[in-house]
Amino acid sequence: MMFADQILQGILLGAYYALIACGLSFLFGVMRIINLAHGSIAVLSAYLVWSIAQQFGISPFLGLLAAVPIMAAAGYLLQRTIFERSLRSGPLTPLLSTFGLAVILDNSMFQRFGADTRSLAPAIGDLSFAGWSGPGGIEVGQLAVLTLVVAVALLGALQLFLSYTPLGRAIRACAEDPETAELVGIDARNVYAAATAIALVTVAIAGTFLAMRSTFDPYAGPKQLIFAFEAVVIGGTGSLWGTLIGGIVLGVAQNLGSQISPQGFLIGGHVVFLLALAARFVLAGRDWRGFLPARKRAPA
């Protein structure tokens, strides 16, 4: 029963990783950008929601509603000012520019908020610790379940948006072939900006859950980035549902690892990440040597 409990807790933890990885995966899928400032932006949105909730004495959920348009606008500007210029200079420049952005954000938050840790847990009352008891002493936290529900709903909504709306189809067209997308009348620059805005809205949601489930400080971003990155790589870069699976695999691996040794929590996750990475390299290598069948080409 303890094993089942660890798996269940791992799945719930993985849902949080999927939530935080969603924006990273989305941006990579659409623009092939690895946003190294992703974790820092999540922490920034956590501070934003915390500040709104503190300032106006409102629930963090209402604070999140107020933060969503702010983060969307920030995403639009981020694309137009940094990503767009970086992408013109080759695939490595976005890595450098987003790394620089992360450094600036981390230190700016330190300058503004100091080194104290903060949390939204006190602002959500019982939700931060309340749970349901199941058979065999299994405890399921209400916030963890809410995180899972939100993660699945967010990924499902994104999937529906990409499949059934004109902007969603335009985003997918740009993700496949931006030059041809322009040839069918799509303004790829605007579409990329809209995609970045959407990605930052998902980051705002993830940042709020980060702040509700734990404490955060100005330098908490890189750790969130690592977990998000591992979830994306395990689940398959650019795949939304793969990100959920990747997050859950990471969460379960960390929980099982923690049963082996106190340090096993992080090591378990890293080992699974490295195994997934190695598997991808091996498969890519085999493909390159022609051991795997070549991609099917349409016959004339």
Place this chain on the structure above:
Amino acid sequence: MSLLAVENLSARHGLLQAVSEVSLAASEGEILALVGANGAGKTTLLRTIAGSHRAAGGRIIFDGTELGTMRANRRVRLGIALVPEGRRLFGGMTVEENLKVAGANGRPGRWTIETVLDAFPLLKPLMRRRAGELSGGQQQATAIGRALMTNPRVLLLDEVSLGLSPVAVQAVYESLHSVIEGRGTTIVLVEQDLSRVLRIATRVACMLEGRIVLEGKAADMTRERVTEAYFGLRRGAGGAHA
């Protein structure tokens, strides 16, 4: 008056001069065929007109408006659509999505999914299939349908028969013929099959090493004359333009 005119247009690929001071014009409803050997600059010329390739010099004038450095998506909204070489479909999207994505971003007009399916009935049972899974002929029909969904006034077709079986080429051209008949759409067509070009085009221009070396009404052209220009056998003779 010409609907589309290029004046002294030049384009480069790095140091290579792909198009050199080309001047051409196409009127409303005209079918202008560009012929020439591989590397003659035909594709670059079409891509430059469509806005996918930056011009190094010269002017492109569409319906009295100079396009300058206007981006491709804005040219589409003016009425210029390119069916690129190799089709370049969104392979992960269905045929229906390929058509819809173009329809949502082009000009309003008579071309809708229904009218495209009337012109290309072979696409009707394929609407839910991913474009990347289709045969070459089916992909080409989708690519032309996608361009038509933007309701172009000028349709640029780059080697629509490339890589297709003769049966598929015949089917595509038959559909294309019904598409353009009586609709006033101007077509600029790159095609290697000279017999087909002389049969369907109203005017023919032959390119060699980035320049127009022969241009005139298709009715005035003979296969031999075009072939001579194609291989550069008339270059030194002067008066290449008809």
